[in-house]
Amino acid sequence: MAVIGASFAGRRAKRQAVTVLSDAGRLGALPRHYAICAALWCLLPALAVYIAVLAGHEQLLRWYLGDDLRQLAHLAAGDPRWVLQLLQEVVVNGGHEDAMVWEAAQRCAAYSTRIDVWRTVLAIAIATGGGVVGYLQVSPAIRARHRLERFAYGCLLASTCVAVLTTVGIVFSVLFESLRFFSAVPPLDFLLGLHWSPQTAIREGQEGSSGAFGVVPLFVGTLVVSAVAMMVALPAGLLGAIHLSEYASQRARNILKPLIEILVGVPTVVYGFIAALSVAPLIKQLGEWLGLTVASENALAAGLVMGVMILPFVLSLSDDVISAVPASLREGALALGATPAEMITQVVLPAALPGIIGGGLLAVSRAIGETMIVVMAAGLAANLSANPLDAMTTVTVQIVTLLVGDQAFDSPKTLAAFALGLSLFIVTLSLNVISLLVVRRYHEAYD
């Protein structure tokens, strides 16, 4: 409704602006600047009030119904929030055996409607008022364009703040919850503990009710899976990049690169499905044929598939760096009689090494933070083992298992997920920063 009001006011202001323009002829800005100004005057305050009342709807209702809620507090163990919800349900159902409850419910519905009506009336009134202000401001003394531009600048600045606040939000939300966790579990136990079994923490009053939050098995699991992934992705990605940038013709390159980059667009849940249902059974069969005991959910399957996932990532990063090596170095090496392979291994690769290391670190950070593949294929049991054929669990898997499903928000079990998130964030962030520094140093060498 406020929007409709705004458009009306905007149009009116425009008409006014046109007449003023023709009469006085000396306005500070174009008519439509005044029109937009009036529309904003009309829209923004009204919208703000409307949203504020909407957000405070429950508070207002509780304030109106104070007496009823106190009388009916026994219905929901004294929590007025639940009583209110109960009354609203009664209204929807259209009847209740207890006359008092029914009356209160009807009052609740009446107040609710009243708040709705007043909210709308208030919004329209403020919109009209804003419209009048905007209308009166159509005068040569007010420079509408400057005001609008300041407003637009404010919007840009606010958006930038959102992006920045996201980071701050991540750090603070995760940090805050982690601090609460560390007040229950000592950080040293968390970082050095060899035993992870958070499930016991939900049964209160039992022996060992604090649970065991030793994070070492999770780190080991994460490392093993990432190591397997890097063993696939690094050689294949690097060699593939060499082929694309050194051996392949331009035409082959234009066809091959997009084809390989299909792998980038595949969602991780699809990789997880492949890992759990195609690769893991295959590895199990193969292992049994070789006489090995293989868990049906094993780190190897998850790692292999994750390697395929980050392969194109490594490939295109390395390809960029290798292509950036100056042609004069290649030509110099060939002119001195090196074979193409010697040119690549002894001249091009050392020159591109910092960039490749940077890309590799980024790939490791991605492997550590990857969630769906390991959730679906690597298992849940926290085994402290370095054998990739065992079931293993990773930091990300535990975050998901701790937080999926209903949970009390204050239990150490839930807070542990935030502590894990914090360690994950710190590790990936430092890997990214290191890779950034490495790559930057490389750039200085040739510019």
Add this chain to the structure above:
Amino acid sequence: MTDPRHLARRYRRARLLRWCCLAAVVFALSCVMLLLFDITRKGIGGFSVQRLSLSVRFDPELLGLEGLEPRPEDLQFADFPALLSASLAALIPGAGGDGSQWTALLDDNADFLLYERLLADPRLLGTEVGFELPLSGWAERYLDEAGSKQYATLVEAELLSTLDWLVEQGLVHLRFNDTFFSAGDSRSPSSAGIHSALLGSLYTLLVCFLLSFPVGVATAIYFEEFAPSNRWITLLEININNLAAVPSIIFGLLGLAVVINFFGLPRSVPLVGGIVLALMTLPTIIIASRSAIRAVPPSVREAALALGASRMEVIGHHVVPLALPGMLTGAIIGMAQALGETAPLLLIGMVAFVVSPPTGLMDPAAVLPVQIFLWADSPERGFIELTSAAIMVLLAFLGVMNIGAVLLRRRFERRW
């Protein structure tokens, strides 16, 4: 140095490296092919379904109903399994009994389909109606795998021979699986579909786009056109670039702690999912928009300024329209990422079992990748087929979006 064997060894090494590099590329390509082939092989069956043509007479006596005008609540307790058995017995000759042994041929919820039909139109009572009912899971696999004897031990020989007979009579048809596109989630593979998950994804992406595109573009404009170059701004830039590399699951934690616990929004709704995904795609859109703005040559800006435009007018009239295709390309790629994202949505509770399609932004919903995750965990064999089919749908959407982005870039790309 002039030893010919030495030279031969060097050339051998050169060839070796060349072959290794080629092998790596072949490996990567074969991974692409294997992935697509594996999904297609498993999922293609999900789009079709074997149905048995069966004519059913809604006999009030068999159903245990009195009179020809039953109330809906009577129908709820009517004996539809008996009706189904009798209809099957009428179709299949030989073998005595009440026909209940044949119901194993049909899907578990076949009698529910009869109930739904009669509930929709109670006047059908006492008349004969033709149905196409889905076959049961094992029967479908028996037919798919062309008479494989794998099931012979599990299922009575009589049922198998009856199935063969029905096929010979031409009563079993291969049909397009419309349930898959029109139904919500279900415990039974034959009545599960992706309709509500698709709608949920649509709503979530809508929220995501409406939040992240304006904010992302505005941030990019601020950085490229207004930001002073000082240490703080550099820090912010590094910050945003780092945000793009933060694991997606961390955004789920942020959503849980801030959006759900602090602002008190409900779990599992598209609005919250959209907010979380918007925060996640924001860096992608900012980075793409910044490079699009940077690609607009300064001469355009200077010309506009020289003609008396204000800086805002330069941006609004010239820079943004010229950079828009690039920004949209970035937005589409960001949306494609968001469409395939699962992990942060798991944390904000979008793993609910949702049957009915969501009707708004505040209605509990599942999204397509989460649906895939849930189905992949289901023990029933039929769900493997459905999961793969759902993955094919998801990949098709992603493919269309990415191709759209490439076409957009080609169409509007300008060399200055």
